[in-house]
Amino acid sequence: MPALILSALAMIAIVAVRYVIVSGVFALVTARRLPGLYADRGAQIGREIGWSFAAAAIYGLPAGIVAWGWQAHGWTRIYADVNAMPLWWLPASVLLYLLAHDAWFYWTHRLMHDPRLFRRMHAVHHQSRPPTAWTAMSFHPWESLTGAVVIPTLVFVIPIHVAALGIVLSVMTFMGVTNHMGWEIFPDRLVKGAGGRWLITASHHQRHHVDYRCNYGLYFRFWDRLCGTDKGLGSFADAPRGPGRARRSA
Numbered sequence: 001m002p003a004l005i006l007s008a009l010a011m012i013a014i015v016a017v018r019y020v021i022v023s024g025v026f027a028l029v030t031a032r033r034l035p036g037l038y039a040d041r042g043a044q045i046g047r048e049i050g051w052s053f054a055a056a057a058i059y060g061l062p063a064g065i066v067a068w069g070w071q072a073h074g075w076t077r078i079y080a081d082v083n084a085m086p087l088w089w090l091p092a093s094v095l096l097y098l099l100a101h102d103a104w105f106y107w108t109h110r111l112m113h114d115p116r117l118f119r120r121m122h123a124v125h126h127q128s129r130p131p132t133a134w135t136a137m138s139f140h141p142w143e144s145l146t147g148a149v150v151i152p153t154l155v156f157v158i159p160i161h162v163a164a165l166g167i168v169l170s171v172m173t174f175m176g177v178t179n180h181m182g183w184e185i186f187p188d189r190l191v192k193g194a195g196g197r198w199l200i201t202a203s204h205h206q207r208h209h210v211d212y213r214c215n216y217g218l219y220f221r222f223w224d225r226l227c228g229t230d231k232g233l234g235s236f237a238d239a240p241r242g243p244g245r246a247r248r249s250a
């Protein structure tokens, strides 16, 4: 039992520290690249960090329990021997995890924009107008719960090498932070080129934080395109600032 508690506490600490380091680094990059972009946003960033620490506890707990079960009882389909599966499975499993996470995110996110759920679950995330590098984990605990179960469930269903899982978690962290940063980190030839037609970067998610009722996806534009909710890329010049703008979906 102490090992289980220790694993849960360690995972909560890892998620919180990862958030502080990655968001902190990209906030510094933002300060160098666009000085003053977050200048008047101290109160917003303070709120974002508070919600994110609560989210770290909610994300860390199931992850810590599953990590303990993996180590102590061989739970999950995470494998450490790279030859346990064919090598092509390494990239295939990463892609499958991202596709599964993206589908779950699209539908739960879209559901949370129903006015009956929006205030209770998702309004916290949209208080960030426009978002910052600290918005990545700024979720109400109910919303955090919907995100926290994804990877701990998938590891029981889809086999994945421990390093490939590390890549999935890194992509999740990197995209979560950069999609909210308030500027586009990827070059135009990707964002506005063939890749950008299917991949979600900050330009796409920024539009969700402005228009609300569109661009619900996480990594891929597939579901948005299929369901007619893709309104294309946003521009950073039209990002609303401060609480003056009316919330459209609430």
Ligand SMILES: [Zn+2]
Binding pocket: 125, 131, 180, 205, 209
């Ligand atoms: Zn967002």
Ligand SMILES: [Zn+2]
Binding pocket: 109, 113, 122, 126, 208
């Ligand atoms: Zn939303």
